Structure formats: C-alpha cells, structure tokens
Amino acid sequence: MHNMPADPTLHHAPPQGFIRKYVFSLDHKVIGKQYYGLGLLAVFTGMVLSWIMRIHLGWTNAPVPGVGFFTPVGAPGGVITPELYLQIMTMHATLMVFFVLTVAPFAAYGNFFLPIQVGAEDMPFPHFNMLSFWVTFVAFCVLVSSFFVGDGPTLAGWTAYAPLSAVGSAAGPGQGTGQVLWAAAIGIFCIGQLLGSLNFIPTTLDLRAKGMTFSRMPYTVWAWFITSLMGLTAFAVLMPACVLLILDHVAGTSFFVASNLVINDQLVPHAGGSTLLWQHLFWFFGHPEVYIAIVPGMGIVSHVLSTNLRRPLLSYKVIIGSILTIAFLSYMVYGHHMFVSGMNPASSLAFSFPTLIITIPATIIVLIWLGSIYKSRLRINSASLFALGFISMFISGGISGFFLAQPTIDIMLHATYFVVGHFHLVMAVAAIFGIFAGTYFWYPKMFGRMLDERLGKLHFWLTFVGAYCIFMPFHYLGFAANVRRYQAFVDDYTIHLIPVHRFITVAALVTGAAQFIFFYNIIHSRFWGKPAPDNPWEGTSLEWTIPSPPPFDNFGGKHPIVTHDAYQYGVDAPNGKDYVMQDAPEDIAPRAPAES
Amino acid sequence: MAKLLAVTIILIAIGSAIPIWGHYWEAPADVSTHGHLIDSQMSDTMVESGICFLVSQIVLAVFIWKYANRGREHAIGRIPGGALGLVLLAFLVVGSEVIALGVLGTRAWAEVYFNPPGPNAMPVQVQAGQFAFYFRYPGPDGVFGPIHPDMISEATEYFFGLDTTHDAAAKDDIVTAEMDIPVNREIHLLMHSKDLGHSFFVPAMRIQQDFVPGLDLSLHFTGAKIGRYEIVCTQLCGLGHYNMKAYLSVLSQDDFDKWLKQEAALQ
Numbered sequence: 001m002h003n004m005p006a007d008p009t010l011h012h013a014p015p016q017g018f019i020r021k022y023v024f025s026l027d028h029k030v031i032g033k034q035y036y037g038l039g040l041l042a043v044f045t046g047m048v049l050s051w052i053m054r055i056h057l058g059w060t061n062a063p064v065p066g067v068g069f070f071t072p073v074g075a076p077g078g079v080i081t082p083e084l085y086l087q088i089m090t091m092h093a094t095l096m097v098f099f100v101l102t103v104a105p106f107a108a109y110g111n112f113f114l115p116i117q118v119g120a121e122d123m124p125f126p127h128f129n130m131l132s133f134w135v136t137f138v139a140f141c142v143l144v145s146s147f148f149v150g151d152g153p154t155l156a157g158w159t160a161y162a163p164l165s166a167v168g169s170a171a172g173p174g175q176g177t178g179q180v181l182w183a184a185a186i187g188i189f190c191i192g193q194l195l196g197s198l199n200f201i202p203t204t205l206d207l208r209a210k211g212m213t214f215s216r217m218p219y220t221v222w223a224w225f226i227t228s229l230m231g232l233t234a235f236a237v238l239m240p241a242c243v244l245l246i247l248d249h250v251a252g253t254s255f256f257v258a259s260n261l262v263i264n265d266q267l268v269p270h271a272g273g274s275t276l277l278w279q280h281l282f283w284f285f286g287h288p289e290v291y292i293a294i295v296p297g298m299g300i301v302s303h304v305l306s307t308n309l310r311r312p313l314l315s316y317k318v319i320i321g322s323i324l325t326i327a328f329l330s331y332m333v334y335g336h337h338m339f340v341s342g343m344n345p346a347s348s349l350a351f352s353f354p355t356l357i358i359t360i361p362a363t364i365i366v367l368i369w370l371g372s373i374y375k376s377r378l379r380i381n382s383a384s385l386f387a388l389g390f391i392s393m394f395i396s397g398g399i400s401g402f403f404l405a406q407p408t409i410d411i412m413l414h415a416t417y418f419v420v421g422h423f424h425l426v427m428a429v430a431a432i433f434g435i436f437a438g439t440y441f442w443y444p445k446m447f448g449r450m451l452d453e454r455l456g457k458l459h460f461w462l463t464f465v466g467a468y469c470i471f472m473p474f475h476y477l478g479f480a481a482n483v484r485r486y487q488a489f490v491d492d493y494t495i496h497l498i499p500v501h502r503f504i505t506v507a508a509l510v511t512g513a514a515q516f517i518f519f520y521n522i523i524h525s526r527f528w529g530k531p532a533p534d535n536p537w538e539g540t541s542l543e544w545t546i547p548s549p550p551p552f553d554n555f556g557g558k559h560p561i562v563t564h565d566a567y568q569y570g571v572d573a574p575n576g577k578d579y580v581m582q583d584a585p586e587d588i589a590p591r592a593p594a595e596s
Numbered sequence: 597m598a599k600l601l602a603v604t605i606i607l608i609a610i611g612s613a614i615p616i617w618g619h620y621w622e623a624p625a626d627v628s629t630h631g632h633l634i635d636s637q638m639s640d641t642m643v644e645s646g647i648c649f650l651v652s653q654i655v656l657a658v659f660i661w662k663y664a665n666r667g668r669e670h671a672i673g674r675i676p677g678g679a680l681g682l683v684l685l686a687f688l689v690v691g692s693e694v695i696a697l698g699v700l701g702t703r704a705w706a707e708v709y710f711n712p713p714g715p716n717a718m719p720v721q722v723q724a725g726q727f728a729f730y731f732r733y734p735g736p737d738g739v740f741g742p743i744h745p746d747m748i749s750e751a752t753e754y755f756f757g758l759d760t761t762h763d764a765a766a767k768d769d770i771v772t773a774e775m776d777i778p779v780n781r782e783i784h785l786l787m788h789s790k791d792l793g794h795s796f797f798v799p800a801m802r803i804q805q806d807f808v809p810g811l812d813l814s815l816h817f818t819g820a821k822i823g824r825y826e827i828v829c830t831q832l833c834g835l836g837h838y839n840m841k842a843y844l845s846v847l848s849q850d851d852f853d854k855w856l857k858q859e860a861a862l863q
Contacts, residue, residue, distance in 0.1 A: 083835040157832050163809055164792045164833060172834040258810020260745035263791045267746055275793060275809050311672045315679030342808035345709035349702060356694040363690045367682040373659040375673025377666045380598050392605055395652045399645045406697060408637045408704040411804050412623060415830035472612045480621040481799035483830045486838035491826050493624050570672040578668055
C-alpha cells in the first residue's frame, strides 16, 4: 500500500480526441462503461434467444414470429428445427454465462469502481485494461459470427462436451466451423479476462490510498479481488482446453476423441483421446465460474445493503472470510457436475463432501445479511429492493444445491430441469439481481444522472415475481424427471408436463418484456434524468466523495487519505449525520455506533 | 412497499412449497429394488431443505416488514448472539445436515456403484449411438462376441459390428431394439457407446449413467415390477437427442424366455 504517485505523468494523460476518449480509451471508467454496454448487448441478445426457446418449448409445432425471416432453413415457416433449437440454446447460455454474468458484475463494475474505491487514479496497466475490453469484444464478435457461417453455431451446449464438440461436422450441424468459432471465442474471452485480472490484483494490492488497509476496503473491492484470483486460475485452464479442442478439429490431434468411434457409419480418424478429460478441464473452470459470477454480486449486495440498512453488517471479517472460503472450496467441488459421468464412483463421494460443506460459508453470509436487517433502519429504494431480492433468490437457489450435492439424488436429478432451475436461480437470477442493485445504486455516480425510482421499483416487482414464476417450476419439472436440452417432449411420462412449460413460457415473455422498462430507464435517464448529487444515498466509501460523474483522474488531482472503515453507518456523527465518510478527518471520529 | 414485499416473499415461499407438498408432479413410480433408498434420501433432503427454505424466507420477510423505513429515533440493534451466534447456527444446522445427508445418503450410491453384481446377474449389453439404443444378449454360450467398429453399419443393421462368420461367440448373440428383462432378476448392464457421449436414464428404475466413448462402463439393477418403462438419453448428443429413447420391459420369467426365443429366431 502506498500513496498515489504525486506526479500524474506516471499515468496516462487526459484523453484527447473522440477515439482515445470513447473507443480505445485507457480510462478505467470508460472501459467499465464499455464492458457494461457489452453486457447489455449480450443480455438483450440472450434474452431474445431465450424467448424463442421458450415459445418453441411451449408450442413446439407453432411458428415463432420473425425467426423464419432470419433463418428460413433453420426455421422453415417459422417452426424451429431441432438443430436450430439446440444452437439457440447453446448461444443463449454462452452469451449469458460469459458475456453477461462474468462481464457485468466483475469487469464492468470492477473496472469502474475498484480504482475509485481504493483511492487510485486508475489501474496500473491501462493499456492492458483497454486491451482486455477489446479482446473481449473480439471474442463476442467471433462468437456471434458463428450465426452467419456454414451451418450455423454449435449445438453442443455451453459445456461443449467432447466428443460431440471435437469430431467435426459429422456429429451434426454447427459442429464444424461453428464449434471451432465457439472454442476460439471462448479462448479469446479467457485472454481478455486474464488481462483484466492482471490489472485488478495489483490495483488492490499496490494502489490503495494512504490509510486504505485491507480491513477498510469495501466489500466490493474484496469481491472483485477474490474474483480476479479465481479468474486467474480458472480461465488459465479453460483457455488451453479450448486450444486443444481447436487442435482436435484442425490439426488432427485426439485430445478428446477416443479410438474406434463410428459416426454415420464412418470410422472417425482419431485415436487415443479421453472424452472425460474435457469434462475435467471444463468443470475445473466451470465451477469456479459459478462463483466468478456470484461473488461480485455478494460484494455489491453487501455494499448496497450496508448503505441502505444504515448500519454496518454484523461482521465484516466473517463476510470476507466466508467469501474467501467459498473461493477456496470452489476448486474442490467441480466433480459434482460429473457424478454420473463415468468417473470413479469413489471420487463422486470425494467431491460431494466439499460441495455440501461449501453451503456452510454460504449460509453464514446469508445469516449475516439477515441478522443485519434485524433492528436496522432499512431504506426501501430500487437498489435495496434488488439487494433484498438477491438474498431471497440466493436462498432459494442455494438450498436446491443441497439436492445436487448428493450423488445418490443426482441419479434422479442430473440433466433434468431441476439443474436448470437451480443454476438459474443461484447463478443467473441472483447475479443479475446483483447487477440491477449495482446499477440502481451506482448509475448516478457513473452517469451523473438519477434513474427514475418509480420505474425502478416497477421493474423490480415484475422481475422478482416473474423470475420465481419462471424458475421455481423448473424444479418441479426436474422432480418429475423432465430431461433438459430437449427441443420437444415426446416421452410418455413428460407429456403431462407441457402445461407447466407453457406457464413458464408466458412468465418468461412477461418478465422479459419488463426488462424494457429497465432499458428505457437507463437510456432516458442518461439524457433527461435528474442531475445526481455527489452522494445521493448518503454512502461512506470513496466513490461518494467525488463528483458525479467522476473527473478523468477520479479525485481531481488530490490523493485521498482514508481514516475510517467503509461502513461507518448508524452513528451519531458530530455533523448531525448518521454516517462518516471514509476520508473524513480523524478528529471528527464518531462516537460508538448506537446499539440497543 | 416494504410490507408488500414481505407479504410477497411469504406468498412465494408458501406457494412454491404447495406443489411439492401436494405431489403435483413426480417422477414415475419406482419399480426397482434399490430405488426406495434414493426416494427416501430425496424425501429426507426435501424435508430438511424445505424447512430451511421456508424459515429463511419467512425470517427475511418478517425483518423487512418490521425494520424498513425506521427513522433515527429507532436505535440500531444487535441480533441476540451476534455474528458469532449466527456462525455457530450455520455450523450447527448445515453441519448436521451435511452429516445426516452426506454420510447416511451414500448408502444408495454404494448399493449401485460399490457392490459388484451378483454371480447370477444376467448380462445385457446396451450400445448407444446417434440417436438410438440397441441391446445385445449373449445367447446360450453366455459370451458376447467382440465388437468390430469397422463393421458397424446402421444402413445394413450391423448395429454392433459382429463378425458372425469368424467369431464363434458372436454367432448366438441376440441384438434387439428393446430391452426386456425378467422380473426380480438382477441385470448386469454393460454400456458401450459407438460414437458420442450419451446417457442411460430410466426414471422408473432409478438409474442414470453416462456412456463414455472409449470406456465401457457397467451398472447393475433389478426390476421389481412387471411393466414397460422408458429409457431416455440425458447427455446432449446432437439434433435428435430429444428423441433418443427406447423401452425397458420387465416381464415374468416365462414371458421373457418366450420373447428372447422370438428375438433369437429373428437374428
């Protein structure tokens, strides 16, 4: 930890010209906004794809409006073909997991707020930071380009299990060029995220302002820091795995293809590979990825909640310790995705116990949140509503994880809609609620305008109830052994479940439509929203000590000196406020928090 | 608005539990000899998780109801026991669940995976390929003929690539499109994939296992109730994945013998 260097020339100069200011910007705040924009583009695309999937699942033989226009081959007369369904499903999941759940809470908010919250002028390697975004953007373009080449994108799912993903077009539409583009896109994405992590870590370790000790860092800083560490190891495994997958396609190697496979009555010219190797490499990344998506949300919710409860959470150290424990355990649990994969059954038990144990730190975090609401002064606004919604979703999704942690039960629930319900609630919806909480909380700081609170609350209500209507019934379908990744339900025992699917489809359409309220709000408010004050929520951390939006160098040439921890709320400060800013002069230190 | 949120959370929590409580949608009834272990493990987990789910959501709702929009005239309070109490509570509640479910719940898993099939288990081989299952019975010699991948042909219905001209063990092998088994007879299922990853899921039989290309796996189970049950693929294997299915019929021993004789005659 040291002071920011006094000589600003050590960092990049103020941007000149449109290109340097808005396109190839070195400013962490602009890069954060670029990531946020990319996340919005990806979430919109992913949501539209999910609508198409849901309409098709509810009414399999009915045309889906508009799809036939875009792809007359994939949807003759608008009716989705089985291969197009799987291609849309794969792209939906890939876009959402990588370009929304990883990009928005981590790369977007982390870029914008991490340097500010630690009191830094920027990240230590601004060119790497710029490169990180543009590499990620290239990855997005490569992925989306697969819609327009050959026989379309891969249909192998976001998990890209080999050998379906490795043997080429013989295995089905999209398994040639589409699959290679997928692997290339994800490999490139990994590089982008590694570059990001390489900036986040030294920013946290080396660029903290004077007085910003580890124990004074906001929850969000810890969350992004821990996520960076996870990303560094997880993406470093996925990237070479993608390279190996591409080599199996283009260089005749057999990393993931076993000997003597026969596809379409033709012997596949590969020998000696291991199909389970892909699963091990993928899930070694894949399970930490779940936490890469959700840990920033935990940080955001803890940060937003503290501000709106007007008190510090019950224990700072317990929250940070629990997140660290989760991150550590996240590397020991990945095998629970593979209980029935054919790996040694004894390893299933070895992976089951850490999976069950990881629920302990997760439960502790939830209990600390709940215990902190007790006798607080909870303020209700759009940000706090989404933070509370996050807790509710995280509880629901987390508890269903208890089923999937047990190999015995996994025999019945593996690959069913129960899994879909579980990971959507705990990883997707909860994380997106974290993103929404962050947006309603930080938008005034990012853009200098207030969002419309009435629209924000309407957005919350429709999304909260809608998300439960979509994802809770998935669990019931799973209990009824309804297998996922089917484009139609032709099994006798699933026919009676189709009305449930139709209910989910209607809920998905309504909930998706409600997101346009959000899109309208952030676009309209950007230009016509009420000007935001510096500290609209009466927050304490450093982002609230600077103008909205912040100047180019964040602190206007000054170097903050931190004198208090990040959550001095619920106090009787000498200035009459119930909070003390992190950089308040030490001689106005508050009296002890008022407690009863 | 806070009170409305509290009520909404409680309604959602209770509403979510009703279909479970009412058994609205359930898996096909168990027809295996080991499935009761899985079902009871599922029930135990449901009870413990259900209580945790309802209690946590209700506590969240009650706290929102009580403590929202309180002014500075209300003192900030500390929950009895504080953070340490909550940490201990988490260890106690979740720790006991981990022990109860994690340790005791391994019984069914061990039954299926750790105990080898009995000496009298009847061997049946299943081969998965895009997008069908085929089954093979070893015939009177009790030995499966070797698979020749280069001879596999869907077009000529050489599903297993058997060389009946040169391999004596293959001559009496019986290849079928449906899996029939005698009731109350343990089956030793040998799993082979000819092309990609697939899975063998029989919900009523409480078994699910992936096929791993290049690695032959096995399962053993016993059908306890006569009937016809669906076998489905749960591992995404291509555009026809949704329609990759077959039937498993559990027959009386007499009916099974008749069926096998008929199938042998068709080879």
